[in-house]
Amino acid sequence: MKPRIIVTRRWPAKVEKLLTERFDAVLNADDVPLTPADFATAFQAYDAILPTVSDRLPASVFPPEGCRTRLLANFGVGFSHIDVAAARDRGIAVTNTPGVLTDCTADIAMSLLLLVARRAGEGERQLRAGAWKGWCPTHLIGTKVSGKKLGIIGMGRIGKAMASRAHFGFGMDVVFYNRSKVDDDEIRLISARQLPSIEAVLAESDFVSLHCPGGAENKHLIGEARLSVMKPTAFLINTARGDVIDETALIHALDKGVIAGAGLDVYAEEPAVPRGLLARENVVLLPHLGSATTETREAMGMKALENLTAFFEGKPAPDRVV
Incomplete structure (x- = not known):
């Protein structure tokens, strides 16, 4: 049978x-x-x-x-x-x-980074609502991506794919944290630097992208203390697991201007998304599309x-x- x-x-x-x-x-x-x-x-x-x-x-x-x-x-x-x-x-x-989902998840992570940096979500909502008044020099000024520094937390398959897109596509410098030593041809090809702690990566980076496993070991890996280490002009990207970020701490950090914004594809209690994230213009939210091709x-x-x-x-x- x-x-x-x-x-x-x-x-x-x-x-x-x-x-x-x-x-x-x-x-x-x-x-x-x-x-x-x-x-x-x-x-x-x-x-x-x-x-x-x-x-x-x-x-x-x-x-x-x-x-x-x-x-x-x-x-x-x-x-x-x-x-x-x-x-x-x-x-x-x-x-x-x-x-099998490495490339498409890295594509979504890069999409989130670009969307939040260039305020594309805000712009599309404004245009669809009929609120766009036409081009002007100060309209929806965003953050340049090319040449900036990307920090990766978790340099596995997806982390490496994201780093490669950022380095070769946008000329970004890459620093990263990984629990074990990573030193191979892929890392050397993009001249990525492994730093000794998560805090060191957060402090240096203009964009931080999370690619670490979820679960109890990494629950709230990024909380109030670590968010406070980031630059006030920096953006946080998450395509890993929702519980890796303390969402309450993230909302507080966004409210206080501790960081500039976030791009999220995953949430702690899916499909529920905290109202404090839904209400913010400087957060791009996707419905867990990482592997959706x-x-x-x-x-x-x-x-x-x-x-x-x-x-x-x-x-x-x-x-x-x-």
């Missing part, structure tokens, strides 16, 4: 077709998020669950016993929404989809499919994290 699996949200049609061909698959045609009760039931009814970043799987939804599920094949590279300790305790494997979303689905197939054929899953 084919392994029985449940897909928690709509996936690209090409991937869903292959899933139904290879597995006894239950799809979510209505694309309504599963409830905690739904997940508790799914753990006892399916051999594999295919969650996404929009699904929360804390320890409380894992059954204490009688668990049928053997694999959580996550659609996405980040897996901080899954209690991996609870999965490990029950012998459930967890896989993710790294690598046809090519990338299909590639993510194919990665999950590869992990599923390998696992149930008794082979090592290529992207196993637990």
Whole structure:
């Protein structure tokens, strides 16, 4: 018999077709998020669950016993929404989809940087509202990007891709912080400098882009103290995970002029966005679009499919994290 699996949200049609061909698959045609009760039931009814970043799987939804599920094949590279300790305790494997969303996420990060620096969001809203009075020398004066300094927090695949775009596309100097030493051809090619602390990167940079993992270890990595280290003319960009930033501290910093603005694609309690961010003109807000291209979303689905197939054929899953 084919392994029985449940897909928690709509996936690209090409991937869903292959899933139904290879597995006894239950799809979510209505694309309504599963409830905690739904997940508790799914753990006892399916051999594999295919969650996404929009699904929360804390320890409380894992059954204490009688668990049928053997694999959580996550659609996405980040897996901080899954209690991996609870999965490990029950012998459930967890896989993710790294690598395939690098370029598109870096593109969105660079887009946010440009949008907030050049006040493009403000300008579009003004024009659509019929409030534009025509060109004048002092209208919506923004911040030049070319030649400025970019700070990267987390120099993994996406951090490097962002740094490359900034350096080669806009002549930006790059400094970065990473927990481990990073010294390879990519870093040397862009003449990036690794600094000893997050604070050192924040203090030097005109733009700071976050590319570190989410989860408990990095929760509120950027809070009041670290925001205060940034230049008052600097901008903060986040395409990593929402909980990496203390959103209350960020709103306070924006209110007080501690930093100049922010570009955000992710939020701590998605889809909820704090009113203090929604109300600000110097913040660009996107609805978690980092990987939202046809090519990338299909590639993510194919990665999950590869992990599923390998696992149930008794082979090592290529992207196993637990």
